[in-house]
Amino acid sequence: KSILTTKKSAATDLEEECYTKISIIACGGAGIAMARHIDKAKYGIHEIIAIDTSHRALKSAKNVDKTLLIKANEIRKPQSVQDAWNLAAENSEAIAEAIGQPHMAIILTGLGGAAGTGIASIVCMQARSQGVFTVALATQPFAFEQPIRQMTSACGLAALAGYGRTCTCVLPLQTI
16 A cells, blocks of 8 residues: 655765764655755755655655655545545554654644645654654644634644654744
8 A cells, every 4th residue: 555665865874873863754745845945965864754645746755765655545635634644544554664763753744734634643653652752843724724724733733742752843824
């Protein structure tokens, strides 16, 4: 069901031995869009991982080291956060393998849609269970967007914040 692809890492042996491994994990389309603007060398990022339920979103992930497509047997994308959460839960072993063993994981996601909101909490849970310090950076919908997106965002934020020792930073799009 899940498909993990890896590009050859540019990390040197010295980097592996001396530096803290920080991974960026981009969940959903908004997380992947945020990750596109990250300069790994400038910020000392070990690797960038993109996880989504759509081939199209993963194709737009230009500077990533790994991509993980999680999908059901059907062709369609998940229609709800619960669908995306269930898909991520079914593929939790593949998510754990994709995460690897960094010292710190920064989880990027947009809250309010289906894929990122559903996947991010499972990614956070997997990273925490592996002993990885996690920071979640999430965007919330604009104030003028549909009330259902606002409610979905609030539920997704509660799910992310529910993991102990996970720092969750929220960027309301209204303020950007």
